[in-house]
Amino acid sequence: AQSVTQLGSHVSVSEGALVLLRCNYSSSVPPYLFWYVQYPNQGLQLLLKYTSAATLVKGINGFEAEFKKSETSFHLTKPSAHMRDAAEYFCAVALTGGFKTIFGAGTRLFVKA
């Protein structure tokens, strides 16, 4: 069965600092992996996705994530945090041919001025 674990329900960084949001997954077959972002009072929107092409995936707003099969990880990073990055971030996994996307519990990112 698939599952997604996001380490840390809350992460706080200073503006300009590195953002690192951790995600580990379990899957019996190579999965499709996603990061979604949810700004306050909005739905989720896709940041980036891994679909078995390049292991380093670049997304919108300067975010990127690296797929590491040996570590079953898909951590999200951004070199320099901006105030507008304050939001909740969800890691998700889906399998080919399936109709279900499994979401992690979410990590809320706080950015301090």
Added chain:
Amino acid sequence: DVKVTQSSRYLVKRTGEKVFLECVQDMDHENMFWYRQDPGLGLRLIYFSYDVKMKEKGDIPEGYSVSREKKERFSLILESASTNQTSMYLCASSFAAGFTGELFFGEGSRLTVL
């Protein structure tokens, strides 16, 4: 611009009331989904539909039903609302073809059951 529209952003209902949450997408997507979002639990799938009049249970279907009479519209129904159904409800849609792609979400409907 792609659009998933949920009919109500905020609703307050009383225990035992019947509640309808409606979702419309304008992208001609085959798949539509209803998720429930609760703090610390992420998103949990209630029901999904891969075609008109077709529906499949997700992980937490108890207390809910759905209707998909037209391709663009997917409704979530709470036959008799209970306080433990107070939550944020998110509708999403996607292209078919094995569903390996992006989910497009509406802005959510926050339901409070008193």
